[in-house]
Amino acid sequence: MKKIIIKKTIAVIFLLLFFNLIYIIRANEIYLFIPQIVSLILANLVMSVDISIRPSSSKKNQSNSVISILFFLLLPIMAFLPYFELQNMTFRYITVSLFKVLSVIGVIFVIIGGIILLISRIQLGKYGSSKVVLEDDHKLITNGLYHHIRNPIYLGFLTFFFGYMFSFGGFISILLILTPLFLFFKQRMNIEEKLLISLFEDEYISYVKRTKKLIPLIY
Template identity: 35%
Template sequence: MNLNYLELITISILYLTYFILWKIKEVTQIKKTGIDPNVIVKSESNLQKYVGLQFKILSFFFLIAMIFNSIHFELFGLFTRWNLIDNNIFKVIGFIVGMFGLSICLYAQIKMGNSWRVGIDEKNKTKLITTGLYSIIRNPTYLGLFLLNVGFWIIIPTVTIFTLNIIFIYTLEIQVRCEEDYLEKTQGEEYLKYKKKTKRYIPFIY
């Protein structure tokens, strides 16, 4: 078994940091407000339930794929690596990209404060945050998660990780549009004005 310990270490740190960030935010917000921010799993909307389930399935398959990739397991070419970037230099680059993504997620969590949610909270109206990074993009958390997944792929450049990234982006686009529709209904003109002057993920581009 040909193990790359740098690969295992970088992947493990990124995955554990992601899990710890989300769990700490969830626990502290419940203690502070009595409200569980992870509302997507309790939604009455079938679409929200689907998206929530999809994210869980993706997280599971990302973990399984990274384990199989790290031990160089092979199955019908699904774990074949792109040799051009399959080296330790790019693994460090991937780690930096992933940590940068997690830093954006942490910033977004702090900036959102008690308004931070995973999913659409139809029971408790939240404050619209429009300052800081939110003044130029509407979804810093999703940008951070995208960069985290790109980091995973740079570290383990296989067809499997790339495909999971595409599915993740597709699921993300569904969720973002659900959230935008909801905010238009609940925040009204304030959100419409905010939406006009900002981008979804990438400043000045998209």
């Protein structure tokens, strides 16, 4: 238990430094902009809490580990790109007053996405590892948010990152980052569903028929 706490603490510290790396080196003035610093603080907080409550698994990851590592290595760019767009493009096509409104809306989406992500992780319990695996005593979770959609964790991540970029006026960044992020999650969802069908068979097929994959009532 002590070893796990130490590993998680190191992971959180490393993530915070890595996610803020470019801001610390090249653009520390960001910490003076209220809506953006709120969004950045919330992003750091949500990711830190998610790592802290996320269970670990000794099982072999069934997803592509290389893509997961690449995603992590791109975190500083994902964090900084909306700010770069804000500094160089955003005010060319929207007014300052409109930007302030959009920034607040973005922060709201960050909060909503963070709540969805963390609640989903808690409701999934010990089956909520970052790996795509089946545990020895794996159970199908269909209560809480999982009663309505099968992948609320991914919905939380996408909503969270959408809000973060939107709060910076990073409209192009949304397309550049959320598109590959969605494709990454889609690949993981497909692998997870195949594993769950192989384990739960008709029970999971029935669950699929009465729920949506990612967005309630839509997809």
